[in-house]
Amino acid sequence: MKGVKIYEVPVNLQPSHSHGGRDYYKIVLVTGKVLLGYSGRTVTCKDTFLFFANPHLPHSVEHLSRKNKAFACLFTETFIAGRERKGLLQHSPLFRIGASPVIPVSGAQAAFLVSLFQQMLDTSGSDYPHREDMLRNCIALIIHEAMRLQPAEDNRKEKDAAARITYLFLELLEQQFPVDNTGDPLRLRNPHDFANALSVHVNYLNRSVKKVTGKPTSAHIAERIAAEAVSLLQHSDWNIADIAYSLGFEYPTYFNNYFKRVTGKTPTSFRKEKV
Template sequence: MAGFIELQTFYKHIPNQALEPVKNEIGHFNLFKVEDMILQNHKQATYSRRSFFKVSLVTGHSKIHYADQCIEVVDSVLVFTNPMIPYHWEIISEKQSGYICIFTEAFFNRFGSIKDYPVFQFADAAVIPLSAAETPLFKELFLRMFNELHSDYVYKYDLLRNMLMEVIHAAQKKQPASGSLPVGSNAPERITALFAELLERQFPIELGNQVIKLHSPSAFARQLNIHVNHLNKALKEITGHTTSQLIHNRIVQEAKVLLKSTTWTISEIAWSLGFDEPNHFSSFFKSRVNIAPVKFRQSEID
């Protein structure tokens, strides 16, 4: 099973760096140059979940294995990852440059919920290829953060939060948000945000005795205390997808991760994902991925 990478483990791969608490602050924040980190070329993809958030700006040929997707990057890219999403960076070219920023959720606790921003929730918003014209803006933002981090300014961590938010908002302006805003301004947005939170609470599947409890539109509607038609209308208005489509897409995403990153049997995976019978899961998976679970596990498809 893909386990969590703790901060202590992450720091072991960075020369001359030790994990130190941020003075007078709750949580943890740090920023590194990619060139100063240990890189392993052509390493096989491993789906590891981390105990911290990560924002990366990297220039160089690589492949990003994010949840159930594989995105090849030739030039520069921005990547936002959160502790819930399995993620791995596969280095292709020897020349890599840029910055990697890591922080814990507690670093933002007093300033809102950082995990609710679309770049930390949805694969389509989390991996953002940059053009040659767009890259300098983000390089400048990261350079400012790097210089501020190494300054003697007493309130630098307050400033660093603001700088990081500037990166987040600049990234989100580049494309339509894939998910709901952190705070819904109307009923459909609030319902969508609550639905997304309930859905994500069930993932990732980490233990063999873990089973998702909500896997139908009616189950979510009951939990939210609204009519299922009302739920479906709100989700369709905000996301363009039905309740069933959103649930099924998330289950398929997790199924792919479990098939690739565990040695669990098809029956065990089916049970964890709320299917009473393995053959029901197999039919469900094949109808959406066009390949049987066993063959998907054996294939090189991500």
């Protein structure tokens, strides 16, 4: 299956491993003792807990016990098809920058979550024709269960100013997608556009986004536009000019040069390869 992977995590007592900067979301269920690093913090977690990570959250993991047991589910935003499930990712506090990504669970809650991960493992290795839909439903159920279990005090914590403006920027960026109308092109295409929409100075926006995510504002915008271009080239029958206009490019040649700079291929050659 494309865009999703479920597996049991091998316990490794070697020095911590860093993760981040990729295009997948991650949900991990751990029973044991683990040292987690994220957002400049280091936290020792024990017993059973859920850990959530998104593409904007660099993190490190170090197992502190050989008795640890863990399951992991990695998936791309593309795999979570449909506006409703994408909205669950975008608006869930579990995936928002500045929110706590660790949710403690115990007793019957832990047993229920273990059964869900085991079900996903079994389903992913089966030939059931609707296994992708089943996996999507399980992922959504785990997120909802974690939202229900999340301590109320975590929801009330104030985000610092940089984290807050970064979250607002990322949410505003994502609200423009998916592009589904050639007559309604992207309105916000550069850091100045987003800074004006958020009523902040562009330098403040750039500093905040770089501080929280480790990447410039322009890189986030470019990566998201490129991802949408790839999706339209693969899954729509729009011509290259329509795609260029819908993504805010004044001329198709500008789009061609941009796409080649980002992917190393022209839109036409990329589309032919995917046919």
